[in-house]
Structure formats: structure tokens, C-alpha cells
Amino acid sequence: MLWLFSGLFAPLPSDSRYGAILAIAVVAVLRDAGVAPFASIPLPQNRRQVPQDVLQRDLPRGAARFGFELGTGVRTFVSATAPYVVAVALLLANEGPLVALLTGLGFGLGRAATPLLRYASGAGEPWDERLRTRLRAITVSASGLSAVAFLVLAG
């Protein structure tokens, strides 16, 4: 969807589009790092959880519904700014459908990494605690490394 609308921005110079992406990425880093006043910028989201009973009524259909609602943001809590930076970047960069597709696949890989790593640790609850203590570093590094990557891509 974002790639479809990205054509609207194609007439703008590439430098301007990537400049805007970088500016938004920097704001994201400051927001995720808790720097005022950026820390108080609200993220658009539907702050509701998917009810657990969707999994109890019909597991395969419930799992599909859970994944759809979570993955598309119909009902989810968004705890990081990086996804919005990526969405804006895809919209402004106008890089082509393959880039949009692979970015989406990469997003899915990133989402899958959490439960996979937790399972691989063999100790779920201690791993959860380690994740909790590293969450700020994870969110800040996501937006920060993305900003650096966009800077190199713009070059």
C-alpha cells in the first residue's frame, strides 16, 4: 500500500525526500531515548489487545485472526517508533515494489526473532527479564541504526 502511494512523492527531488526521512529518523531516536520534548510525541495506535478467547474458540482461525490483527495494527500496542519511520521511509523513498516487499518480509523476520530467540534460550522467564532490561537499547538502536542506514542510502 505504501509503495502505491509513494508515487505521489516521486516528483520531489531525491535529496529532499531522503532529507525528510533522516529528519524523522532522528526525531525517532530522540523520542525512543526519552529526550524531551520528543519523548511525549504520541504514536498513532489502537491501544487494545486482541482478546484471548479468540484462541480458545477455534485455534487455527483464532491464530490467523490474532496474527492479522496484530500484524496489521488493527489492535495492538506499539512500543517503538522505528516501524513508523520505516512506513514513512517507504512512502517517501519511492524505491520500487521489491524494496517494499523485502522490507515487509524483513519486518516479519524481526517480529519472529523474539519468540524464536526466547525458545532457543531454553529459559523463557529469565529471557523475558533480560529482554525487559534491554528494551530501551533495542528501540533506540533500531531507530538509530535505521537512521545511519538511511544516511548511507541517501549518499
Added chain:
Amino acid sequence: MNDAARRWATDPLLPSLGFGCVALVAAASWPVLTWAMIGGLAGYSLSGSV
């Protein structure tokens, strides 16, 4: 794999570093891969949400 090695290999920060390193290394030659890794960073950054 002993416990210490397993603990290191499954550190929650590792995916962030992995995605980030590949994104930056690939940026000059394979920008499409960089975009995919940026997507990975964004997806993994939601580890704290449901």
C-alpha cells in the same frame, strides 16, 4: 552448547546488532538488503508489545 554460550547466543540485543550490521555493510552494494534489514530492525523493536 553450555549455559554461558547459550545465554550469550540468545541475548535479546543480538538481533538488533545483527540486523544493524548487515544493513550498514550492505548499504553500499545491496541497498535492497539494507531495506530488508531496516524492516527487521523495526519488527524486532516491537519486542515489548503485543
